[in-house]
Amino acid sequence: xxxxxxxxxxxxxxxxxxxxxxxxxxxxxxxxxxxxxxxxxxxxxxxxxxxxxxxxxxxxxxxxxxxxxxxxxxxxxxxxxxxxxxxxxxxxxxxxxxxxxxxxxxxxxxxxxxxxxxxxxxxxxxxxxxxxxxxxxxxxxxxxxxxxxxxxxxxxxxxxxxxxxxxxxxxxxxxxxxxxxxxxxxxxxxxxxxxxxxxxxxxxxxxxxxxxxxxxxxxxxxxxxxxxxxxxxxxxxxxxxxxxxxxxxxxxxxxxxxxxxxxxxxxxxxxxxxxxxxxxxxxxxxxxxxxx
Numbered sequence: 403x404x405x406x407x408x409x410x411x412x413x414x415x416x417x418x419x420x421x422x423x424x425x426x427x428x429x430x431x432x433x434x435x436x437x438x439x440x441x442x443x444x445x446x447x448x449x450x451x452x453x454x455x456x457x458x459x460x461x462x463x464x465x466x467x468x469x470x471x472x473x474x475x476x477x478x479x480x481x482x483x484x485x486x487x488x489x490x491x492x493x494x495x496x497x498x499x500x501x502x503x504x505x506x507x508x509x510x511x512x513x514x515x516x517x518x519x520x521x522x523x524x525x526x527x528x529x530x531x532x533x534x535x536x537x538x539x540x541x542x543x544x545x546x547x548x549x550x551x552x553x554x555x556x557x558x559x560x561x562x563x564x565x566x567x568x569x570x571x572x573x574x575x576x577x578x579x580x581x582x583x584x585x586x587x588x589x590x591x592x593x594x595x596x597x598x599x600x601x602x603x604x605x606x607x608x609x610x611x612x613x614x615x616x617x618x619x620x621x622x623x624x625x626x627x628x629x630x631x632x633x634x635x636x637x638x639x640x641x642x643x644x645x646x647x648x649x650x651x652x653x654x655x656x657x658x659x660x661x662x663x664x665x666x667x668x669x670x671x672x673x674x675x676x677x678x679x680x681x682x683x684x685x686x687x688x689x690x691x692x693x694x
Contacts, residue, residue: 403455575660
């Protein structure tokens, strides 16, 4: 099978390699000419035989919209576009409608696997019409892990990215739980080897996971994480998960708290805690700490 792949960063570049290892032809385009197989989207489309399949791996929002708009002018009826980035599911519905009016199919693919995906494979959650997904299935089979699991046709357009969004929300909460447990262990003087405690959990416990394995790897490299600053960004999908929960009246206390914890990590001096300190001083005469 032939595939056009737009966006050859950490994920896209490894995906290109894995698909090629499975025997398929991949024509890749990236704004970085050192990574790119072609010099433009026009050249990419021209190198593919119809019906074409083009996979987009660029940042969500304006960047994805721009690429979809350009592909809408370059592709032909019967071609298919796959958005494998982290787009919001509501954008998928918009893109499917825009391309569908031109006879171009659209599939949204939530992709999980990170930098380990090249060797381990990628978990794939896809949304769209069965006929469009069938056109891309050889690529999905090349990307997924070996064995019967790791791929799902989750439902209609948008279902793939919605499923990946929920996956990332769960990931937020799991990471927060490991982080809180680690901090508590580090606080207690009687626990003298926190790293090995984490390592002991890797076999035979109900909290063993790949995230736990990665935590052990991190502690092996920097036992007390002294080299890192306690600052964590968020990709945006945690926010979308909480917003979707509100829209659907679904309580997500753990995921919501984990997102807010990331916001707190970016504050060197918490404005909220200033107010709390001021209020405690006002009603109870409790001591406050001056900036000086």
